[in-house]
Amino acid sequence: MAIEGPLRELGIHDVFQLLDLSRKTGTLTVTSQLRDNEGVVLFENGKVISASIKSNPHRIGDLLVRSGRLTDADLAMVREAQAKGDRRRFGEILVGLGLVTSREMERQMRLQIEAVVFELMSWSEGHFRFTEGMSEDALRDASAPLGTESLLMEGARRIDEWSRIADRVPNLSVIPDLAPGDADHPALLDLLPQEWKVLAMIDGQTDLRSIAATLSMSEFDVARIVYGMVSTGVVLLRQPTRASVPVALPSEPRKSVHQTPMGTPPSALRRGAEFFRAGRLEDGIATWSAFVESTPKYPAASALREAVVGATKLVEVLEREVPRER
Structure with missing residues (x-):
């Protein structure tokens, strides 16, 4: 059974807490017509394992290539391994091939998840929908589970900090x-x-x-x-x-x-x-x-x-x- 509703009635912070406390596994989709944006967050037993957003859709592999930590050939090799039936997660394959360290992979995944979650936390308008269960393809790019409560606490701190610096740094497009x-x-x-x-x-x-x-x-x-x-x-x-x-x-x-x-x-x-x-x-x-x-x-x-x-x-x-x- 899906859980859904407008953010004006149940804020995104409360939605995350609900999924955390009930240890839900599935996909949370948050849409905003005002922003013309959509975020997708995957949960496993109440913890966040993946997140993406329409306004900044780069997958973790693309980000690693852009930062010079992977080559296009490295990325193609991992994708080919997955296409041939390697059931390991994307990051596990990278670490197994020695292309990145496990510590670096965890850091990269956390940065990506945090960026999306903290963006969603600033939304007061929109609609959310949570559906239980997820496909194996969705799990392939997932990271090690991140504690939802710690994400929410850090997000709240950053929102307060953003209000302080917004007068000189209004957005990330400057x-x-x-x-x-x-x-x-x-x-x-x-x-x-x-x-x-x-x-x-x-x-x-x-x-x-x-x-x-x-x-x-x-x-x-x-x-x-x-x-x-x-x-x-x-x-x-x-x-x-x-x-x-x-x-x-x-x-x-x-x-x-x-x-x-x-x-x-x-x-x-x-x-x-x-x-x-x-x-x-x-x-x-x-x-x-x-x-x-x-x-x-x-x-x-x-x-x-x-x-x-x-x-x-x-x-x-x-x-x-x-x-x-x-």
Whole structure:
């Protein structure tokens, strides 16, 4: 027997709790005419094992290819194995072939599920329908079960956090770009490794959702990091349409110096080069390292790695032989 109704009568949070407490196995479909969107969540004994959404339909295999962790040939090989009767789940085949580690696979699956569940939790309008049971094909792309209660708690926390950052990061479609630098007063960046990775991906063309997918980071974490960069004037944001203007900037909008012709090196490489030329070796090393790690298939990646190693050795020698004055 199906369970269904409008979200205005039974909120999505309550629907998840109901399925969790009754240990249901089946498929929850949530639709919103207002958003022209639909989400599908699979439950096994009340726990979430898979989730997808119409507005961002990439399957886990496609996401792994986009992030450089799988090749198209790897993905085709796994799909062929499933077509020939391999009954293991998608992630189990990948791990069995040594293409990804079990830890990485679990992380990727969790990121995908969280992104969908947290999106659905923000819906107050729409209709839900739960049907018991599911096909073997549906189970093939499923992950290890995730606790529904922990997902709901984290989702509630993130919704609160989103309300705080939404004034400057209104959605995941905005495109970040580096703010023009001040040659007379260069900014000193003190960033964590994850923040360097995000900064290295900012090129004035890629939106936040794509950056998160490429780095295999949660969309929420990328938005939070970019919010901090916007607040400090390091990054500007613009809407994806030509007519839009940068949003919620700390100072008057200026044209980004990184809107350059085709064939120009990525902005992360140029920014790293600026650091090196200014003698800021640590910042240059961090920027190029983050870029190479996030885009391992960049044509000059090998040469960049060698340059980073050389620069790192130079810094080590300088610190050892000519220590900085305290």
